[in-house]
Amino acid sequence: MEAAYRVISEKGYHRTRIEDIAQETGMAQGLFYRYFENKKDVFSQIIDMVIARISEGVMADAPGTSGTLEEYAEQMKRGLDNLFDILVEDPFISKLLFHEAQGIDEEMSRKAQKALDLFADFSSFYIKDGIAKGFLRPDIEIRETAYAFNAVVFEGARRIALSKDKGKAKKSWTKAILDLMIEGTAAPQAQK
Template sequence: MTKQELVDRRQREIIAVASRVFAERGYHNTGVADIARELGAGHGTFYRYFESKLDLLRHVLDHAVDRIMAALADEDPGASDTAQEYRAQVERIGAALFRLLRDDDHLVRLLTMHASNVDAEITARVSEAAESLFSLTESYLRNGVDKGFLRADLDIEITARGVNGMILLGALNALGREEAINSERWIRGFTDLMFDGITAR
């Protein structure tokens, strides 16, 4: 293993610990010394791997965004040709997100609650990630409208934001309750709402 690889591994280790601790206690309530203690290292060591506490937060957020994006990358926004197929895609995406949250149950909390009030730059970074997710949802919806299996009069932008909000805040709520996550029920509930609405027919 080269020297660079060792450095990378240590950085990843620190990011993993910091992700958890930042999500649990918040950026401002977590000291560099806390992170170092959890790592079992001196807190001077920390500065060999990151320029500053803020620099670490940037890496932590980038890592979180990367993981979420990776979970979504398996699906192609243009792949579906029927509502049935799109619904199946959404279910697979939902399942992937739930798997992610089950492994890293602090990911959402990190992004939505704890990282935003640090800095204008950090806020912008989080917003940018949210916009990416929004654009992704938009392209799925556009595909469906173009191919005619989604409503022709769909306001794609508004709907995309609504769908994302439903998913993200729903996920946050799912985590808040400590109940074992019954992912199937959540996914069914959300896809039903998204595809069919609440009205009886």
């Protein structure tokens, strides 16, 4: 499984042959089929694993203990840091859920979709908490904002992973996202 993860994350699903996976572990091809139904099956299990892994990492710290907007933003920043650390350390997670899962199967698409929806649920929960506490405007589109937040995070992680100076890139992205989420981009003096 670890081997399959490594190979697929590097070459992509379609360019990975069973033999590549077998070779990675040093075992014979045939043995693969003792552990997995077929090629799709590994992929499916890898998705499950990734979902579990990230869920665990992300949903560890729940919202709720923030007393002011600053604290709320601070908490959000910590969450974002955490997310970026996970997603940048292993950029295949984003690639897997966003890209790879599409070109295979209706079933895989749905699986990845469900995972993304799960994250949106989590983000929604955060947003609702912010609204309930009066930190966020009550008229925002919760679901869409949550989806948008996720898309931005995954895109950010992808870009950070591609960049040379990851530390700097991460800082820029964290700032950009927090700015967008909290205050928007409008200049203060321009606000009526």
